[in-house]
Every structure is written in C-alpha cells, then in structure tokens.
Amino acid sequence: MAERAAPGGAGPEAAAPVPAGAQVPELSREEKLQLRKEKKQQKKKKKSEKGPGAEPPEPGTPSEPGQPQAVHPTSLPALADGPGGTEKPAGGKSKAELRAERRAKQEAERAQKQAKKAEQSQAATPAKPRLTPTEPQSVVKRLPEHVQVDDPAAQKKLAKKLERQQVPLRQDYGTKVNLFSHLHQYSRKKPLTQQMSIPSTVIHPAVVRLGLQYSQGIINGSNARCIALLEVFKQLIRDYSTPPNDELSRDLVAKLKPHISFLNQCRPLSASMGNAIKFLKKEISCLPDTLREEEAKEKLQDTIDKYLREKILLAAEAISKSAFEKINNNDVILVYGCSSLVNRTLCDAHVEKGRAFRVIVVDSRPRLEGRDTLRRLVRKGIHCTYVMINAISYVLPEVTKVLLGAHALLANGSVMSRVGTSQIALVSKAYNVPVLVCCETYKFCERVQTDSFVSNELDDPDDLIVLRKGQAQLSGWAENKSLRLLNLVYDVTPPDLVDMVITDLGMIPCTSVPVVLRVKNVDQ
Amino acid sequence: MEFQAVVMAAGGGSRMTDLTSSIPKPLLPVGNRPLLWYPLNLLERAGFEEVIVITRKEIQKVLNLDTKMKLDFVCISDNMDMGTADSLRHIHQKIKTDVLVLSCDLITDVDLYKVVDLFRTHDATLSMLMKKTHEPTEGVPGQKGKKKPVEQRDFIGVDDTGKRLLFMANEADLDEELVIKRSILQKHPRMHVRTGLMDAHLYCLKKYVVDFLVENRTITSLRSELIPHLVRKQFSSPTSLQQGQDNKEEDQKKKDQASLDIYSFIKEDNSLLKPAPDNSCWNDRRGDMNETLHEGKVRCYVHIMKEGLCFRVNTLGLYIEANRQVPKLLLNLGLEEPLVHLSAQVTDRGMVGSDSIVGSSTQVGEKTSIKHSIIGNMCTIKDKVKITNCIIMNSVTIEEGCCLQGSVICHNAVIEKGAEIKDCLIGSDQRLETKAKHVNEVIVGTEQLMEI
Numbered sequence: 001m002a003e004r005a006a007p008g009g010a011g012p013e014a015a016a017p018v019p020a021g022a023q024v025p026e027l028s029r030e031e032k033l034q035l036r037k038e039k040k041q042q043k044k045k046k047k048s049e050k051g052p053g054a055e056p057p058e059p060g061t062p063s064e065p066g067q068p069q070a071v072h073p074t075s076l077p078a079l080a081d082g083p084g085g086t087e088k089p090a091g092g093k094s095k096a097e098l099r100a101e102r103r104a105k106q107e108a109e110r111a112q113k114q115a116k117k118a119e120q121s122q123a124a125t126p127a128k129p130r131l132t133p134t135e136p137q138s139v140v141k142r143l144p145e146h147v148q149v150d151d152p153a154a155q156k157k158l159a160k161k162l163e164r165q166q167v168p169l170r171q172d173y174g175t176k177v178n179l180f181s182h183l184h185q186y187s188r189k190k191p192l193t194q195q196m197s198i199p200s201t202v203i204h205p206a207v208v209r210l211g212l213q214y215s216q217g218i219i220n221g222s223n224a225r226c227i228a229l230l231e232v233f234k235q236l237i238r239d240y241s242t243p244p245n246d247e248l249s250r251d252l253v254a255k256l257k258p259h260i261s262f263l264n265q266c267r268p269l270s271a272s273m274g275n276a277i278k279f280l281k282k283e284i285s286c287l288p289d290t291l292r293e294e295e296a297k298e299k300l301q302d303t304i305d306k307y308l309r310e311k312i313l314l315a316a317e318a319i320s321k322s323a324f325e326k327i328n329n330n331d332v333i334l335v336y337g338c339s340s341l342v343n344r345t346l347c348d349a350h351v352e353k354g355r356a357f358r359v360i361v362v363d364s365r366p367r368l369e370g371r372d373t374l375r376r377l378v379r380k381g382i383h384c385t386y387v388m389i390n391a392i393s394y395v396l397p398e399v400t401k402v403l404l405g406a407h408a409l410l411a412n413g414s415v416m417s418r419v420g421t422s423q424i425a426l427v428s429k430a431y432n433v434p435v436l437v438c439c440e441t442y443k444f445c446e447r448v449q450t451d452s453f454v455s456n457e458l459d460d461p462d463d464l465i466v467l468r469k470g471q472a473q474l475s476g477w478a479e480n481k482s483l484r485l486l487n488l489v490y491d492v493t494p495p496d497l498v499d500m501v502i503t504d505l506g507m508i509p510c511t512s513v514p515v516v517l518r519v520k521n522v523d524q
Numbered sequence: 525m526e527f528q529a530v531v532m533a534a535g536g537g538s539r540m541t542d543l544t545s546s547i548p549k550p551l552l553p554v555g556n557r558p559l560l561w562y563p564l565n566l567l568e569r570a571g572f573e574e575v576i577v578i579t580r581k582e583i584q585k586v587l588n589l590d591t592k593m594k595l596d597f598v599c600i601s602d603n604m605d606m607g608t609a610d611s612l613r614h615i616h617q618k619i620k621t622d623v624l625v626l627s628c629d630l631i632t633d634v635d636l637y638k639v640v641d642l643f644r645t646h647d648a649t650l651s652m653l654m655k656k657t658h659e660p661t662e663g664v665p666g667q668k669g670k671k672k673p674v675e676q677r678d679f680i681g682v683d684d685t686g687k688r689l690l691f692m693a694n695e696a697d698l699d700e701e702l703v704i705k706r707s708i709l710q711k712h713p714r715m716h717v718r719t720g721l722m723d724a725h726l727y728c729l730k731k732y733v734v735d736f737l738v739e740n741r742t743i744t745s746l747r748s749e750l751i752p753h754l755v756r757k758q759f760s761s762p763t764s765l766q767q768g769q770d771n772k773e774e775d776q777k778k779k780d781q782a783s784l785d786i787y788s789f790i791k792e793d794n795s796l797l798k799p800a801p802d803n804s805c806w807n808d809r810r811g812d813m814n815e816t817l818h819e820g821k822v823r824c825y826v827h828i829m830k831e832g833l834c835f836r837v838n839t840l841g842l843y844i845e846a847n848r849q850v851p852k853l854l855l856n857l858g859l860e861e862p863l864v865h866l867s868a869q870v871t872d873r874g875m876v877g878s879d880s881i882v883g884s885s886t887q888v889g890e891k892t893s894i895k896h897s898i899i900g901n902m903c904t905i906k907d908k909v910k911i912t913n914c915i916i917m918n919s920v921t922i923e924e925g926c927c928l929q930g931s932v933i934c935h936n937a938v939i940e941k942g943a944e945i946k947d948c949l950i951g952s953d954q955r956l957e958t959k960a961k962h963v964n965e966v967i968v969g970t971e972q973l974m975e976i
C-alpha cells in the first residue's frame with residue numbers, strides 16, 4: 001500500500017537527520033507542524049478519494065521556512081506519488097481498509113513522536129500539553145497555578161513568590177478525590193490569619209477583612225465579591241501614598257500584587273474579579289505622568305466608580321428590563337440557587353411591572369443558597385415553591401421557563417455556574433423547557449472549558465458533615481483511608497443546553513460570546 | 525494601622541487585699557515573673573509592636589520586663605479613683621484606631637487571631653473572650669471552712685453558632701426573672717444561655733466606642749457598664765429625632781440624649797459594605813425575613829474557649845491555681861529558661877520536684893525537699909526543710925527544719941526554725957517565731973489590715 005508506506009517512509013527519514021544541540025527545538029516544532037499539515041492533507045485526500053476528483057495534493061505549497069528542506073522534499077514526492085498511485089482503485093477501497101490505513105498512519109506518527117522525545121534531552125516541559133506557537137509572535141499559553149497543585153515545581157514557584165510578597169501560604173486540607181487532586185482544598189477553620197501577625201502590617205486591614213469574609217463565606221456570589229473587591233481597592237488607593245522617586249502608575253500596581261495574592265489564597269479569585277483586576281491594572285498603568293498624586297488617585301477612584309456603575313449596576317438594570325420581556329403572565333419560572341441578577345429581575349418584574357407569575361426555587365446541599373432566594377422573593381410577595389434538586393423532574397412538567405444566573409461565560413459559549421446548574425439545564429432540555437441565562441458582559445472570560453474538571457474550586461469538605469440529633473455520621477471521615485469527600489463549587493454547562501443568554505448588550509445566543517469578547521477587546 | 529493594644533495595670537486587686545496590700549497586683553509574681561508579663565507576652569507573640577500600659581507611678585518605677593515591644597506607660601495617680609472606662613477616656617487622644625483592651629491579670633494561651641477574626645469578619649463593634657470556669661479545687665489559705673465565696677453569676681446568651689453575643693446580664697442587676705426582649709428572639713429563635721462562663725476581660729473595641737465613651741462620662745467601668753450596654757444596644761433601635769418636632773426645648777433635650785447614643789458615633793463610611801451584602805447570600809440568622817447581613821449597626825461577638833488556659837488572677841484561690849498551671853504554660857510557649865534557675869545553688873537536685881520552679885540566686889540547703897512549689901529569687905532556704913505546694917516570693921528566709929504546706933509566703937518574710945505552716949498566707953516582711961504552728965491563717969502586718 002503506497003499510501004501507508006509513504007508516511008512510514010517519511011517518518012524514519014524525518015527522524016534520522018535531526019541534529020543534536022541548539023537546533024533541536026526548532027526542528028521538532030517544524031517537524032510537528034509539518035506532520036500536522038501532512039495529516040490534514042491525508043484526510044483531505046481520503047475524502048477526495050471516495051469521489052472521483054483526484055486533485056494533486058498540496059503539501060508542496062505550505063511555507064517551509066528554513067532548515068528542514070532536506071527532509072521534507074523527499075517525503076513530499078513520496079506523498080505526491082501515493083495518492084496519485086491509489087487514485088485509480090478508489091472505488092475499490094472499503095471502509096474497513098480506510099480505517100486500517102488511518103490507524104496505521106497514527107501508529108507511525110506516534111512512533112515518530114516517541115523517537116523524537118527520546119532524542120530530545122530537555123525533559124523540563126510539564127506533563128500538560130503546551131500549545132506550540134504557530135508563528136514566532138503568537139502567545140504561549142501557560143497554565144495558571146491554581147490548577148497545578150499536584151505539580152511540585154509549580155507549587156515551589158508559588159511559595160517563593162508568596163514569600164517574596166510576604167503573604168502566608170495556605171495549606172491544603174484533607175485528602176482530595178483523585179480526579180481533583182490538581183486543585184486546592186482549604187479548610188474554613190484554618191484561616192490565613194493564623195499565620196499573620198495581629199495587627200496586620202503588610203496587608204492593608206481592609207483587605208484582611210475582605211479576605212476573611214471571602215473565606216468564611218460571608219460575601220459570596222460573583223457580583224457581591226466583585227463589588228466588595230472594588231470598594232476595597234478604592235480604599236487602598238485612598239490610603240496609598242507614592243514613595244519618593246517613584247511613579248504612581250508603576251508603584252501602585254506593584255503594591256496591589258501582594259494584596260491580590262492574599263485574596264487569592266483566601267479564596268480563588270472569580271472570573272468577574274479577575275476581569276475587574278485586569279481593568280484596574282490597565283487603568284493604573286495608563287495614567288499620564290503629568291498628574292499629581294491627588295489628582296491621579298481621584299481619577300482612579302472615579303474610574304472604579306464608573307466601572308462599578310456601568311458594568312455591574314446599570315448592566316443589572318438593563319438585564320432586568322430585557323428579561324422582563326420574556327416573562328409573561330401566568331408563567332412558572334424555575335430558578336436555582338441564589339443569583340443576584342435573577343432575584344433582581346424577578347423582584348422588578350413583580351413589584352414594578354406587576355406581572356403575575358410564580359416561581360419554583362430549586363436548592364441543593366451543602367450551601368442551601370435557595371433559602372436566601374426564597375426569603376428575598378417571598379418578602380416581595382412572589383408566590384414561591386421550594387424544592388430540592390432531586391425533585392426537578394417532578395416539577396419541570398409545569399415549568400414554562402428556567403432562569404439561571406452565571407458565574408462566568410466562557411469563550412466557547414459554555415456557562416460556568418454553581419454546581420447543579422448543568423443538571424438543571426440538561427433535564428430542562430429533556431422536557432423542552434427553554435433555559436435562559438442572565439449574565440453581565442464583564443463576566444465574559446477568554447477561557448475555554450468543555451468539562452468541569454480542569455478548572456474548578458473545591459470547597460471545605462467538612463461542610464458536607466451534617467449534624468442530626470447531635471450526631472455527625474461523617475465526622476471521622478479523615479481517619480477512614482478509603483473515604484474522600486468532595487465539595488465542588490462550579491460546573492460547566494455546554495452551550496447547546498442553553499437557549500439564550502441575556503446580557504446588557506441584548507439577548508444573544510451562546511455562540512456569540514466570542515464575538516462579544518472580540519468587540520470588547522477592540523474597544524479597549 | 526489596624527489595632528492598638530492597651531493593658532490596664534492600674535487596678536488594685538480589690539478581691540485579694542491580703543496579697544495586694546503590700547505588692548501591687550501587676551507585680552505579683554506568678555511563676556517568678558510579674559503578673560504583667562503574661563498579657564504583654566501574649567501581645568508580643570501575636571505580633572504587636574507597641575502597647576500602651578496604663579499603670580500607677582510606683583509600679584512603673586519598679587517594673588523591668590524583657591520585652592521587644594515598645595511600651596508606652598501612662599501613669600495615673602493613685603488618689604484618682606479611675607475605673608477602666610475612665611482610664612480609656614484618659615488616653616483617648618492616643619487612640620487612633622480600633623483598640624484591643626487587656627487586663628493585667630489575664631494569663632492565657634488563647635490564639636488571639638480567633639478573637640480578632642470575629643471582630644474583622646463581621647465588622648463587629650465588640651469582640652471578647654470567655655472561658656468556662658472551673659472552681660479551684662485546692663483549699664485557699666485563710667478561708668475558714670468549705671464555704672465557697674458566692675460570686676454573682678453572669679447570664680450570657682449566645683446564638684446557635686455560639687459566636688454572636690445576644691444577651692448579657694449579671695445576677696445582681698436582675699430581680700427575680702431573666703427578661704429577654706422579643707426582638708432578640710424574633711431574630712434569633714435559638715439562644716443558648718450559659719452561666720458558667722468567665723469573662724477574660726479581653727475586648728476588641730471599635731474606635732467609635734472610645735469616642736462614645738469620651739462624650740458619655742457616666743460610664744466608669746468597661747466590664748460592668750459598657751459591655752452590657754453595647755450588648756443591649758444591638759437590638760434596640762437608635763433613638764430617632766423625628767419623633768415629633770413640637771417643642772423646641774424637647775427637641776433640644778432629645779438632641780442631647782441622642783448625642784449620647786452610640787449610633788451617632790458610628791461613622792457612615794460603612795457604605796463600603798452596603799451593596800455587597802445585598803447581593804451576597806449569607807445569612808446570620810434564620811428567625812425572620814429581614815435583610816440578613818449585619819442589619820443592625822452594633823454587633824457583639826464572643827469567642828468561647830473550649831480548651832487551653834485562661835485565668836484572671838483576681839482572687840487568692842485563682843492566684844494559687846495560676847501558679848500551679850503556669851509551668852505548663854511556660855513550657856508550651858517554649859521559653860528556654862530551665863525550671864531551676866542557673867544561678868540558684870541547690871545542694872540536692874534530686875529533692876527538687878520536676879514541676880517546681882526555683883528562682884535566681886536562691887540558696888537551697890541540704891535534705892530540703894521542694895515539691896510542686898515555686899520559689900522566688902534571692903531566697904535562702906536552710907537544711908531539712910520540707911516545702912510542698914507552696915508559693916514563696918522573693919528574698920524569703922526559711923530556717924532549718926521548717927515544714928511548709930500549701931502556703932503563700934510573700935516578700936522578705938522570715939520563718940524561724942522548726943515552724944510548721946499549713947494553708948497559710950504570710951504577708952510581706954513578716955517574721956514568724958521559732959516553732960510556730962499555724963494552720964489556715966492569714967498573717968499580715970497590722971498596717972495592712974483593712975480599716976472598717
């Protein structure tokens with residue numbers, strides 16, 4: 001089989017002339033790139049083989065910069081011959097044979113890769129795959145520290161960084177479930193302040209208070225955390241004074257870093273907080289040097305106020321107005337957990353506009369946030385039903401729409417929200433109930449996630465221990481070697497389960513999220 | 525700056541006058557260190573660098589503590605009868621931030637961050653420390669019979685989490701019934717009322733409380749007046765000025781009253797927390813449907829210690845108990861000083877028990893057994909003396925053949941040969957004659973006896 005031989009022939013040929021030394025990385029990248037292109041061409045050829053068209057392959061055309069000319073031209077004519085040779089018996093090849101060919105090719109490439117790895121001396125690359133740069137200018141994406149907890153090198157780097165910033169390192173607690181061993185798991189009973197001096201000198205007291213409120217769960221919810229963060233930053237800026245011989249624009253960012261590390265140690269930053277911090281850092285570094293310190297501080301506080309007002313408060317109003325159009329009389333709306341946006345929408349719709357609808361509040365352990373939603377809605381006089389998440393298939397037949405809140409919207413259109421949301425979306429889809437997600441644009445995130453494992457948050461496992469009649473069955477879970485407790489915080493809902501996203505820019509489908517992100521980047 | 529620490533060391537020790545008539549309370553030796561050293565050590569371990577110490581002039585002259593902190597002594601003269609709140613008012617100009625008030629007689633190994641974290645997390649007005657009391661088991665010298673001193677009980681009401689302080693009343697202030705306001709029960713339907721708790725007199729107070737004290741001169745004591753007032757204020761609404769603007773005079777009076785209300789001192793920069801809690805879904809109570817997070821502006825929290833040491837040395841029994849527990853505490857703190865001081869000359873090391881402390885420059889003769897006792901500095905103990913369960917302060921001379929049990933012997937006392945002392949308190953500078961036998965007595969100088 002000419003085709004099978006061709007890449008097999010190209011393989012060892014490609015592997016052999018790889019010189020050792022400094023040129024090895026470039027070569028290997030080029031090699032990989034070339035192999036990928038070849039694979040693509042193979043696939044295209046296979047498709048064209050089934051039909052009568054026998055276009056000559058195009059491996060000669062893609063740009064081949066630099067050295068490995070010696071290798072590739074030899075492989076190319078081999079390829080060129082291959083499909084040409086097999087064009088004639090195209091109809092004769094059955095699906096099984098095509099599959100076998102594909103498998104053989106994959107194995108050959110795998111063998112190539114292993115041979116290359118054996119030759120390479122650098123073994124310092126992390127186990128996780130790195131996106132290789134396609135052109136010299138593109139960005140190498142690095143994995144954030146908080147999903148590399150089981151990588152000792154990354155943790156050592158983090159420990160060094162924290163030590164430099166004089167922020168204590170929070171210890172993980174309890175054995176983690178294997179699938180999530182790459183994430184942090186902290187205990188609420190061991191706060192970060194245990195390792196700090198009282199009164200705190202390195203970290204501003206307002207930030208210490210905020211960190212404690214985050215880690216004890218007093219301020220939770222994406223919007224609340226972001227608002228509190230911005231207010232504390234305003235206070236930090238107020239209390240900041242530029243040291244002599246330094247620029248405010250450069251020094252302030254450096255001063256903010258330890259505080260942000262501290263807050264990150266108390267509780268991993270949310271996507272909304274991350275975006276707000278990025279915005280603030282950009283604003284600070286763009287400050288013109290001509291401003292005096294007082295004016296600069298005023299200007300910064302004004303920008304923070306503006307951000308808060310526009311992106312959070314006014315956005316909430318706009319979303320409430322848009323979502324109102326979707327709420328009809330005699331609707332039965334299902335909500336999950338406690339989302340400040342959804343609560344506001346429902347309260348506005350009921351109180352100000354006087355729509356008649358009833359709400360089913362779905363709740364889940366261990367947070368039981370639905371109780372707070374229930375309290376807020378009932379206070380306004382909305383007719384509510386309260387169920388646990390295991391009852392949703394019983395209540396869904398009478399639900400007309402589902403309104404969900406989001407923690408972040410990812411670049412591929414997935415919705416990252418409180419754990420349980422994806423289940424609600426799934427079951428609603430099965431019952432053909434429309435699912436609407438309310439989310440402000442400042443929570444749109446450039447990450448892409450297709451599963452809930454890679455980047456998540458593990459909460460305190462002791463929250464799962466329930467006290468009934470003075471007895472807690474799970475209280476000795478740490479001593480039991482084969483028992484692990486898992487308390488996940490977020491999960492990812494795929495975009496095909498969500499019918500519409502209501503944002504302050506209007507009502508968009510899930511797949512338009514990257515467009516919004518692109519427009520936002522262009523604006524800024 | 526986040527906190528300023530204030531140690532109240534001007535108190536008289538009114539409940540143990542036998543001891544404190546000759547030695548001021550902050551200087552009482554516990555484990556051969558002055559009592560004041562313990563709260564200062566607690567602050568130093570927590571990371572404080574500066575402390576304000578309110579004390580009397582004579583104490584400051586004698587005091588020399590080896591501490592790395594910067595001590596700012598504020599002296600108040602003896603004839604001014606100042607309560608703890610008065611002292612705080614006296615130094616109010618030095619106080620620029622939230623304040624941590626300690627009493628000089630507190631010996632504890634609590635993790636201070638637990639108390640302070642409650643204060644920070646909930647933005648509380650007051651955060652304090654309490655511990656379950658245990659009655660001292662050993663007999664107290666000078667106590668006739670087994671009669672336990674009847675102390676007025678404190679009723680402390682906490683909510684379900686055990687952190688929020690809902691109710692505090694002393695038995696002396698109540699007639700026959702415990703009255704609990706309905707508003708408290710509406711907000712917190714489950715309240716646990718406890719009586720066996722001892723207040724450690726460690727308070728974290730917000731700055732506006734000090735401002736309130738400055739204006740409100742009727743409050744003299746922190747423990748008995750200010751704290752119950754704050755706890756009560758949690759659930760009472762601020763006196764509003766809008767109650768009818770009929771009479772200008774009445775208005776003025778109301779204004780005066782209102783200005784003494786603590787709510788007027790709470791600055792409105794708490795707008796920091798305003799929008800966030802509205803969006804957060806944390807709830808500090810299940811009782812009612814009102815806005816949960818920190819609705820009232822005054823909040824009081826308490827940390828109740830379950831294990832560990834926490835003493836207030838304000839009676840003789842507690843003083844003896846403290847001396848007994850202190851070697852353990854010093855060991856836990858990792859202080860490197862050996863129990864038997866290096867300069868002490870002890871002839872028979874074997875006769876000194878493993879938990880006894882012998883001070884510097886003390887001479888101990890032959891065949892002298894020392895068990896469970898604390899011997900001060902520069903003492904002279906001759907041969908064949910048996911000391912069990914005693915506290916012996918500095919510069920005491922004990923002649924041969926004495927037998928001392930369960931007693932407290934103050935500075936510069938001299939005990940002649942062959943004396944047998946059991947459960948006694950020998951005051952300073954006393955001299956006991958040879959072959960004296962005393963059981964369960966208090967021997968102090970006539971000038972130290974209280975005048976009736």
